[in-house]
Amino acid sequence: MTTSAPAVDFQAIVVGAGPAGTAAAYTLAKAGVTCALLERGAYPGAKNVMGGVLYTEPVAEIIPEFWKTAPLERPLVQQEFWVMAPDGCISLKQQNEKMRELPYNRYSVLRAKFDPWFAKQAEEAGAYLINKTVVSELLWKHDQVVGVRTDRPQGDLYAPIVILADGVNSLLAEQAGLRNKVEPKQVALAVKEVIALPEKTIVERFNLEPDHGAAIDLYGNIAHGLAGSGFIYTNRNSISIGLGLMLDDLAQSQTKPYELLDELKSHLAVRQLIAGGEPREYMAHMIPEGGYLAMPRLYRGGVMVAGDAAMMVNGIHREGANLAMTSGRIAAETTIAALKSKDYSDHSLSAYERGLNNSYVLKDLKKYKRFPAFVSSHNQIFSLFPEILNEAAADFMTVDDETKDDKQHRIGHDIFSRLSLWQAIKMAYQGWRSVK
Amino acid sequence: MKIEERLALAKHIPDKVSHLEIISVETCRHCAKKPCLTFCPATVYHWDDGEEQITVAYEGCFECGACRLVCPHDNIAWAWPRGGFGVAYRYG
Numbered sequence: 001m002t003t004s005a006p007a008v009d010f011q012a013i014v015v016g017a018g019p020a021g022t023a024a025a026y027t028l029a030k031a032g033v034t035c036a037l038l039e040r041g042a043y044p045g046a047k048n049v050m051g052g053v054l055y056t057e058p059v060a061e062i063i064p065e066f067w068k069t070a071p072l073e074r075p076l077v078q079q080e081f082w083v084m085a086p087d088g089c090i091s092l093k094q095q096n097e098k099m100r101e102l103p104y105n106r107y108s109v110l111r112a113k114f115d116p117w118f119a120k121q122a123e124e125a126g127a128y129l130i131n132k133t134v135v136s137e138l139l140w141k142h143d144q145v146v147g148v149r150t151d152r153p154q155g156d157l158y159a160p161i162v163i164l165a166d167g168v169n170s171l172l173a174e175q176a177g178l179r180n181k182v183e184p185k186q187v188a189l190a191v192k193e194v195i196a197l198p199e200k201t202i203v204e205r206f207n208l209e210p211d212h213g214a215a216i217d218l219y220g221n222i223a224h225g226l227a228g229s230g231f232i233y234t235n236r237n238s239i240s241i242g243l244g245l246m247l248d249d250l251a252q253s254q255t256k257p258y259e260l261l262d263e264l265k266s267h268l269a270v271r272q273l274i275a276g277g278e279p280r281e282y283m284a285h286m287i288p289e290g291g292y293l294a295m296p297r298l299y300r301g302g303v304m305v306a307g308d309a310a311m312m313v314n315g316i317h318r319e320g321a322n323l324a325m326t327s328g329r330i331a332a333e334t335t336i337a338a339l340k341s342k343d344y345s346d347h348s349l350s351a352y353e354r355g356l357n358n359s360y361v362l363k364d365l366k367k368y369k370r371f372p373a374f375v376s377s378h379n380q381i382f383s384l385f386p387e388i389l390n391e392a393a394a395d396f397m398t399v400d401d402e403t404k405d406d407k408q409h410r411i412g413h414d415i416f417s418r419l420s421l422w423q424a425i426k427m428a429y430q431g432w433r434s435v436k
Numbered sequence: 437m438k439i440e441e442r443l444a445l446a447k448h449i450p451d452k453v454s455h456l457e458i459i460s461v462e463t464c465r466h467c468a469k470k471p472c473l474t475f476c477p478a479t480v481y482h483w484d485d486g487e488e489q490i491t492v493a494y495e496g497c498f499e500c501g502a503c504r505l506v507c508p509h510d511n512i513a514w515a516w517p518r519g520g521f522g523v524a525y526r527y528g
Contacts, residue, residue, distance in 0.1 A: 255475075
C-alpha cells in the first residue's frame, strides 16, 4: 500500500446520473470544472423510474429551450383528480387555454429515454460520464471526503468535492454519517406499468388534440384503505399507470403491490382507458415521502447530497425531479465557489444549504413539513373519506321516489354515523395546519 | 396478468452472483410474518418448504431497496448489483 498523497483525478465527482447528478455535472462542466459523472447502470436511466411528470422551468433554467431537442412524450395540458372508491369515483378536471401555450408547463416523460439524453448534454458540455460503475465507499482524509472507491479495478478516484445523487437508497449518505437508515414510514413503494396503445386511441380516449396529453392523479381508496395514491399519464404511444403505497402500511397489510395494480387496472373508471393496450414494462421504485423533517444533513467537508438521496420530494404536488435538478444545480454552484476559494470545508459548503433555503426547494419542503406525519396518522383520508364521499354522491344522484329533504337528511345521518362532526372538524383543522 | 409474465417484461442483465443475501437462515425460520414474501414487487423472495428457508431470485430484482428497510430482523445483506448488471429499464 502506498502512502503518498493521492493525486487529484477530477475537480468534482458526481455519483448518480439521474436528474440531480446530471444537473450538477452539466452545471459544473459548463463552468469549465473537470468532473466525473458516475452511473451504476448500463446507461443513465437504466435504474430510474418516475410517473412521470417533468416540470419545464427547473430544466429550462439549466438547459434553455430543452423541449426542442429532449425526448419528451406529451405536454400535459389536462389535469384530472379522481377521488376513488373501490366501486366508483368522483372526478374533477382542470384545463385552460393558457396551459396550451408555449412553453408548456409540464410534459410526460419516460426516464429510460429522458435520462440518457440529459446525460448526453452534460457529456457534450465536457463532463466525463462513466457508466457501469458502482461507488462502494467514500474516501476520507481526516474528517473530509476526498474521493470515491468504485467497483472497477484500481477504481479509486480523487476529487476535493463529491456530490451524492445516488437516489432514494443512498447508501453513501448513510456511510458519510449524513443520515440514519431511512424508515419504512418515510418512503412509498411505487409500482408502475407502461401500456402501449396507438396514438389515435390515446387522443380519442382522453379527448385530446393530437399532440397534447393528459394527467390523472388518483386519491382515495385504491388499495384496500392503504395510504397511497395513483396516477395515469399519457405518453406518445403508451399510458403510464401506477400506484404508490407507504411502505410501512404495505408491509403490515401483507398485500402484494402488483395485485393492487391489477385492481386499479380493472377499476370501472380505468379499464376503458387502457382496454386493448399491451403491457410493455412493469417496474418498481421507492419514493422519498418523509419530507423536510426526514431530510439528512445536506453537506459536510468535501461532500453534498442532492435530490432523492436528500429526501427532496414534495408529495402533495408530485414534484421530485425538479427539486432534484435545482438541488444539483445549487450543489454545483457551491462547488464552483469552493474551487475558486480552494476551501472545501464544512463551513465553505454550508453555502449549499443557504442556497437551497433561498430557493423553492427548502421553502416548499418546510411549508409542508407536518404533512407526512398528518397523512400517516390519518389513514381515513385515503379510505373512509373517499368512500363516504362516493357513496353520498351516488346516493344523491340517484333519482327515486324519496323526497329531496328526506334524502339529504338520510345522507347527512349516514355520514355522521360513520364520522363524528367533531372528528371531521379536528381532522380538517390539523390537515390545514400541516400545509398552511 | 400473471406476475411471471409481468416480470418478464422488464429487461435484466443478471450477474453470476447474487447482490442479495440472507444473513441467517435460522432467523427466517423464526420470523412469524415473513413480510418479504408479499411486499416485494419482483417476488424475489420465496419460502422453500422442503429446505425450510427463503430462496432469493435476485435475477429479477428491481433494486428498489424496500426489503432492506422492511426486513424485521435486518436479515438481508443488501448491496447494489455490480456496475452494469441488474435491471435495465427500457421505458422507466
